Amino acid sequence: MTAELSPTSYALLGLLAFDASTSESGLTGYELKQRADRTLRFYWVSPAMSQIYTELDRLDGRGLVVSTDVSEGKRPSRHFSITPEGLACLRAWLTDPDESLFPTLKHPVALRLLMGALASPEDVDRMLSQYLERLAERKAELEAVREMLADRREVRFPARVADWGLSYYESERDIVERLREQIAAEPPDAT
Amino acid sequence: MTAELSPTSYALLGLLAFDASTSESGLTGYELKQRADRTLRFYWVSPAMSQIYTELDRLDGRGLVVSTDVSEGKRPSRHFSITPEGLACLRAWLTDPDESLFPTLKHPVALRLLMGALASPEDVDRMLSQYLERLAERKAELEAVREMLADRREVRFPARVADWGLSYYESERDIVERLREQIAAEPPDAT
DNA sequence: TGTAGCATGTAAGCCGTTACATGATTGA
DNA sequence: TCAATCATGTAACGGCTTACATGCTACA
Structure with missing residues (x-):
């Protein structure tokens, strides 16, 4: 649980948490990139695809997300969902007073x-x-x-x-x- | 002249350019850090000392700054000044329309x-x-x-x-x- | 006398990007 | 049929930070 993730990891976890509350399918790395481009980009960054996959592997390794391979008829893809541990981890980060850092502006x-x-x-x-x-x-x-x-x-x-x-x-x-x-x-x- | 420097390099060059217009002594890496903490920090970043020295070595290698060793009586230190080439390079960057990028906010x-x-x-x-x-x-x-x-x-x-x-x-x-x-x-x- | 500030660097490592590489599917 | 989009990854590298390491000097 004391996972020491980067904010970008948490941001992706947040997108998955949001997805979990509205659907059950999970998201592919590709879809996460699209959502990041839509929202995250304005307040954080829009990570490159390659980083999203790296980040997802890391989260997977820690049990904060699960991936299910989908390849029936379609082209193969991995759908990621947040786990209960992932949600707990995200909540802990959200409410941690120490984490409330000042914005960084590169102008x-x-x-x-x-x-x-x-x-x-x-x-x-x-x-x-x-x-x-x-x-x-x-x-x-x-x-x-x-x-x-x-x-x-x-x-x-x-x-x-x-x-x-x-x-x-x-x-x-x-x-x-x-x-x-x-x-x-x-x-x-x-x- | 087409040096392809990072914005942080240009920022340091800018501090040296400003120093050159008011005095002639040059600045040490340590002094540059202090000035960066005073001004640059709000609109860009405040680079770590180690990065400042690295950046200065790079600028030195390209002839955009010159360093003079000062060690008379005092403890040894390197004073950096911007060269005419450095100033030209900085001006070129300043007025390059392609370089006008959008701010990055990490909030x-x-x-x-x-x-x-x-x-x-x-x-x-x-x-x-x-x-x-x-x-x-x-x-x-x-x-x-x-x-x-x-x-x-x-x-x-x-x-x-x-x-x-x-x-x-x-x-x-x-x-x-x-x-x-x-x-x-x-x-x-x-x- | 000792500590805060001056002054310079090296090494390891993370975060993130670009470039490279591959291939399936959809629709014009 | 061909281009755009979907989809997943690896490799190389740059920028920046933290931690580590060293030593002098002014001053309280």
Whole structure:
């Protein structure tokens, strides 16, 4: 039970836990990747396929998931389901106060803006406007996800987290728009 | 010049570029770590000492920085300065439109809230309030950094990025506070 | 006198990515 | 029939962390 898994492992375990509460079939590695791309990606990462399989093997080895081979008529595939031990392990992690770590932000735009004095005002402005475009794209993607979550009670937590993400994108947009105006208003560098 | 460095390398190069514009002495690996802890940490990462030395060796090998050994009377140390090639390389990276990538957010609190249905409402609330505390601490740290940046023109970009960070922390606080209220208002799970 | 801070590194190992490799099934 | 999608893996490698190892210097 004291498994010391990576957050990504727990994230996958969470997807399987959610699946278990709605169906009984289990998920393939491929399906897990798709779900991760839909939700996890916005708040964590979207692991590569190869990592998902590695992670699943690890979870399997610890008895936190079980895999059943399906090959009747169809092409062979492994369907994974969470075990009672896996669920217990996930719950323990969820409620462990020590695990509540601070978010890690890797913000290439902020990093580069930090050195804005080395670039021309035009380059800086282009960078920010490009970021705003991508931000809008990302937001549209998350909005589509949010709509799929409708108002079903089983998904009220995912829906809230999606709302969180949307608010974050809006705030980021407002901040960057203000920043652009400030930079445009400022007298150019005296070099 | 087409060096294919990691963003962390560029970040260190940026710190050295900034140092070069204000003094001439160069910085030790140790000093770079301190500066990274002060600023970079909020928007990128704070690399471990060992990584800083590794990164510096790499930059040195490519001629993007030069190191001078200082050992007169004092304990021996290596002082690093950015070279003209290093500065050109940094500028090229800064203005390269392809490099403008989207931020990566690893948000353990959002990740866990996604599975909030598996925990008790009390555990969820505790997690969020703990997050708010840490958020306030982090914000206070960044405020201290912001004050050090005063209104000097040489640091106007770092100051703006610090303001960005502060706005982000405020927005995050508002969102999480609203979230807590919503969860508290909601009827408990019917399990 | 001793401890905190300055200063530099090596080694092991994890997490995660990209590239590579394979092959079945569905549908246009 | 051919391309897209489903499906599963291995190998190599990069980035970053932790742990380990060393030793000087300022100052209380």
